Amino acid sequence: MLRFVLNRFLAMILTLWVIATLTFLLMHAIPGSPFNNLNGKVLSDAAVKNLEAHYHIDQPLPVQYLIYLKSIATFTYGPSIKQPAQTVNDLLGRGFPVSFELGMWALVVAVLTGVVLGIFAALKHNGLIDYLAMTLAVLGISIPNFVLATLLIQEFAVNLHLLPAGTWQGLAYMIMPIIALATGPMAIIARLIRSSMLEVLTQDYIRTAQAKGLPPFIIVMKHALKNALLPVVTVLGTLAASILTGTFVIEKIFAIPGMGKYFVDSINSRDYPVIMGTTMFYSALLIFMLFLVDLAYGWLDPRIKQSKEGSK
Amino acid sequence: MKKLCKNGFMLGLALLLVFVLGACTAKPNSSNEKSDGKQVLKLNNGAEPTSFNPPIGFDAQSWNALNNLMEGLTRLGKDHEPHPASAEKWDVSADGKTYTFHIRKDAKWDNGDDLTAGDFEYAWKQLLNPSTGSPAAFLGYLIEGGEAYNMKKGSADAVQVKAVDDKTLKVTLTAPQSYFLNMISNPAFFPVNQKVAEKNPKWYANAKTFVGNGPFKLASWKHDSNMVFKKSTTYWDKKSVKLDEVDWAMVNDTNTEYQMYKTGELDSASVPPDLANQLFKEGKVKVDPQAGTYFFSMNVKMKPFDNAKIRKAFALAVDNKQIVDYVVKQKNDPAYGFVSPGFKDPSGEDFRSHNGNLYKYDPSEAKKLLAEGMKEEGYKTLPPITLTYNTTDINKAVAEAVQEMYKKNLGVSVKLANMEWNVYGVDQKKGKFQFSRGSFLADYGDPINFLENFITGMPMNSMQWSNKEYDQLIKQAKNEKDDAKRYALMYQAEKLLIKEMPLFPVYFYNQSELQNSKVKGIVRHPVGYMELKWATKSN
Numbered sequence: 001m002l003r004f005v006l007n008r009f010l011a012m013i014l015t016l017w018v019i020a021t022l023t024f025l026l027m028h029a030i031p032g033s034p035f036n037n038l039n040g041k042v043l044s045d046a047a048v049k050n051l052e053a054h055y056h057i058d059q060p061l062p063v064q065y066l067i068y069l070k071s072i073a074t075f076t077y078g079p080s081i082k083q084p085a086q087t088v089n090d091l092l093g094r095g096f097p098v099s100f101e102l103g104m105w106a107l108v109v110a111v112l113t114g115v116v117l118g119i120f121a122a123l124k125h126n127g128l129i130d131y132l133a134m135t136l137a138v139l140g141i142s143i144p145n146f147v148l149a150t151l152l153i154q155e156f157a158v159n160l161h162l163l164p165a166g167t168w169q170g171l172a173y174m175i176m177p178i179i180a181l182a183t184g185p186m187a188i189i190a191r192l193i194r195s196s197m198l199e200v201l202t203q204d205y206i207r208t209a210q211a212k213g214l215p216p217f218i219i220v221m222k223h224a225l226k227n228a229l230l231p232v233v234t235v236l237g238t239l240a241a242s243i244l245t246g247t248f249v250i251e252k253i254f255a256i257p258g259m260g261k262y263f264v265d266s267i268n269s270r271d272y273p274v275i276m277g278t279t280m281f282y283s284a285l286l287i288f289m290l291f292l293v294d295l296a297y298g299w300l301d302p303r304i305k306q307s308k309e310g311s312k
Numbered sequence: 313m314k315k316l317c318k319n320g321f322m323l324g325l326a327l328l329l330v331f332v333l334g335a336c337t338a339k340p341n342s343s344n345e346k347s348d349g350k351q352v353l354k355l356n357n358g359a360e361p362t363s364f365n366p367p368i369g370f371d372a373q374s375w376n377a378l379n380n381l382m383e384g385l386t387r388l389g390k391d392h393e394p395h396p397a398s399a400e401k402w403d404v405s406a407d408g409k410t411y412t413f414h415i416r417k418d419a420k421w422d423n424g425d426d427l428t429a430g431d432f433e434y435a436w437k438q439l440l441n442p443s444t445g446s447p448a449a450f451l452g453y454l455i456e457g458g459e460a461y462n463m464k465k466g467s468a469d470a471v472q473v474k475a476v477d478d479k480t481l482k483v484t485l486t487a488p489q490s491y492f493l494n495m496i497s498n499p500a501f502f503p504v505n506q507k508v509a510e511k512n513p514k515w516y517a518n519a520k521t522f523v524g525n526g527p528f529k530l531a532s533w534k535h536d537s538n539m540v541f542k543k544s545t546t547y548w549d550k551k552s553v554k555l556d557e558v559d560w561a562m563v564n565d566t567n568t569e570y571q572m573y574k575t576g577e578l579d580s581a582s583v584p585p586d587l588a589n590q591l592f593k594e595g596k597v598k599v600d601p602q603a604g605t606y607f608f609s610m611n612v613k614m615k616p617f618d619n620a621k622i623r624k625a626f627a628l629a630v631d632n633k634q635i636v637d638y639v640v641k642q643k644n645d646p647a648y649g650f651v652s653p654g655f656k657d658p659s660g661e662d663f664r665s666h667n668g669n670l671y672k673y674d675p676s677e678a679k680k681l682l683a684e685g686m687k688e689e690g691y692k693t694l695p696p697i698t699l700t701y702n703t704t705d706i707n708k709a710v711a712e713a714v715q716e717m718y719k720k721n722l723g724v725s726v727k728l729a730n731m732e733w734n735v736y737g738v739d740q741k742k743g744k745f746q747f748s749r750g751s752f753l754a755d756y757g758d759p760i761n762f763l764e765n766f767i768t769g770m771p772m773n774s775m776q777w778s779n780k781e782y783d784q785l786i787k788q789a790k791n792e793k794d795d796a797k798r799y800a801l802m803y804q805a806e807k808l809l810i811k812e813m814p815l816f817p818v819y820f821y822n823q824s825e826l827q828n829s830k831v832k833g834i835v836r837h838p839v840g841y842m843e844l845k846w847a848t849k850s851n
Contacts, residue, residue, distance in 0.1 A: 031734075031735045031738065032732070032734030032735040032737070032738055033734060033737075033738050034734075035447070043447055043771065044450055044770075044771050045771065046450075046462065046463055047446075047447050047449060047450060050442045050443075050444075050445045050446075050449070050462070051445045051447065053442075053443075053445070054443065054444075054445035055445075082362060083360060083362055083363065084362070084363050084365075084368055084445075085362075085363045085364070085365060085368070085514060085516060085517040086517065086535070090535075094535055094536065095536065150567060153568065153571050154571065157571060157572075157575050158571050158574050158575055161575065164572075164575070164577060165568060165571040165572045165574075165575050165577060166561075166563055166565075166568045166571070166572055166577070167537070167538065167561055167563065167572075167577075168537060252564050252565045252568075253565050253567070253568050254568065255561065255562065255563035255564065255565065255568055257534070257535070257536035257537040257562070261564070268732075268733075268734070269734070270734055
C-alpha cells in the first residue's frame, strides 16, 4: 500500500511538471500583452518597458521558464500583474476558502439529493416517481447553471424579496448559489445511481439478502448502494476538483469573492503569475482527487484493490 | 419492497424539509436596515480595486474610490474646475512655469500626522520612478526633469519638485501650462504619507495600514468582496461632508447589479446592456457627459487611405447621427470634431462650439470625393478594405452600420474583422490595421490631451499620420503661456486634423447610470473620478 502511494506521488510530480511546462508554453503563445488592458488606455512604449522590467517579462523565455519553475517549487508566485498590491498566494488564499465552502455545500446537496432521487427512480422503475425524477434530472442537466441562477435571483430576490440578490455575507446569501451550483451535478448523479442501481438490484446477492429477511432499507443502503456508488465516485473526483475551485459564472453572477474568476480573468488580462498559480493549484487538486477516487475504489469494491496489487 | 419505498420516501421528505427550513430561517439582509438616521450610500465598485497606491491604480475601479479617500493639492469642484484643496493657495511665477503651493495648516492624514510638502515630493517622485512601473507616469512629464527620470536618463534629484519647508511645495514645469492645476487633482498626484510608506511599503494593501487625507476614511476592506468608507474626522473640510458611510460592493455582473439595485441593496447601478433600450426610453437613466471620443482611424501608410480625398469620402459617408440614435441608443452626441464639449477657452466659449462641426454627413459629396480620389490614384476598383474592431457588442453593431452605409452611399464593400482586446491593442499600436476602431478617454481636462495624441509617433497614432504643421502647432501650444493664444493654436490644430482626416469621429462618450432618487449630489466629472464629498442620501 505504501509503495502504491509513493509511486502515485512520484507520478503526480511528473504530471505537474508536464502541466506546468505546457501552461508556460501556451501562456506565452497567446498573442497580446498584459499591459494593454489598463482601462482602455494606450500606454507609451516607455511605460510598457518599465512595467515589463518590473515583472521580469523582459527576460528571454528560458530564463523566465527557470524563474517560473522555481516559483512553483517554492510556492511563491509573486505579485499579480492586474492587482500589483496582491501576490498570487494572497489571491488564492482568500479566494479558495470561499469557493471551497460554496463548493462543499453544493457537493453535499448534489450527492444527497442525487442519490435519493436515483434510488427512488430505480426502485419505482418505470413508475410515476421514476418519470418525475428523470424529468427533473434531464431538466437539471439541460438548464445551464447561469440561466438557473438568474431565474432564481429574479424570483426569490427581486419578486419575492425572500433572499438577497448577491454578495457573500452569510447563510441567506448562500442558498441560491448552492442550488444553482448543485442542480447540474445532482442530475448527473441521479441518473448514474438510477442506472447502476437497476443493475445491482437484479443481482443474486440482493435476492439472497431479501431471502434472508433483511429489512429493505438495509438492503438498499448497505448492500445495493455501496456497489451502485462506484460510477458516482468516478465522476465525483473531477467534479469535486472543479466545483471546489470555484465556478466563474456562478461566482460572477452572485458576486461571490471566490477564486473562479481568476481562471478566466487572468487569461483575459494575460496576468501570467495568476495564470500559472491557478493552473498549478487546480491541477494539483485534481490529481489529488483522482488519487482519492482510486483509494475509494479499493474500499467500495475489494476486487479492484486486489487486481491492482496483483499486477504489481 | 413497499416498506423500502416508504423509508426512502421519508428520507427524501426529510431532506426537502431541511431545505425549506433553511430557506425560511434565512433572513435577507436587504435595504433600509440601518434606520438610525445615518446616511449610508451603497455603491458598486464592479471589481476589486487594482491598487490604492496612487501611482499604480490607473483605472476607474481604483481611482473612483481612492478619489474619496485622498486629496491632492487641488480638487475638482461641482463646476468641474480645480479648486484649492490640500493647498490653500498658490503663487505662479511671472513666466508661468514655477508654482509655489501653500499647504493648509489644518490638512492632516487620518492617522493624525500633519500633511507635509515632503509627502507630495515623495509621492510625485514615486510616480516618476521608473522602477515603480507606473502606467500613469507620463502625466508627470510636465514637471521639469520628470520625463528624463522616468526614461532612466535623469535622477530623482533633478526632478523639479521640492519641499521648501513643511508646508511649501515648489514645482517647476517644462512649459507654462494652465491645465497643470487641473492635472494635479488627478489621483496620480495624490500625496503619500512618507513616514508610513517607509515603514511599511505595502501600506496601501489593507484597510488597517491605509492612510488617507480625503473626505472619507477606509474603515474596512474585505478584498474582492466589499469596502466600507466612514466620514473622516480629520479632513479639513469635514463640515461639507454629509454622508456618514459609503458601502461599496464588488459586483461584476451587470444583471446582478441591476437586480440588487431593484431590491435596494445598491443605490446606483450601471445600465445592463440587455435592458438599455428600454431603460433609456423610459427615462430612468441618468446621463452625464464624459470627455472622450469614439472614432475610426484610417492608416495613411496603407492603400487606399494614403489618399486624402478617399479618407474624406469614407468620413463623409458615415451618418453619425443615425449611429447614435439607432445603433448605440444611449443618448450620446454625434461628433463632427475630435475634442469633446466641456472645455472653456479664456473668453468663456466652449471649445466645441467655437470650432463647431468641422464637417457634415454628405453622401453625394462623399461619392464625388471618392471618384476624384480614385482618379488621382488611377484605381479602377478600390483595393480591398478591412475594418477591424475589438470585440464588443456595441463595436460590432457600429461597425455593421458603417459597413452598410458604405455599401449604400459609396457602393463599396468593406470587410469586417474583430479581435480580442489585448491582441487588438498591441496590433493597433504597431499600426498593423488598415481601418480600425479607436477610442479616447481624456486623462486630464484640457483639449491638448485630445490633440497631442496625433503628433508623429504617439502610441495612439495608429493611423501612422505625420504632419509637420500639426506637430508644430501642438508643440507651440504646449509652450504657450497665454491661454488665449494657446486655444487659438489648438483650434487651428483640430481644424487641420479634421481637414486631413486620418481619422473621423463618430460620437462623444457619456456616463450613464441608474440612481436612487433619494441620492443627490454625486458629481461625475467629464474628466476625473467620482466625487462623493457633497453627496447626500435622504431617508
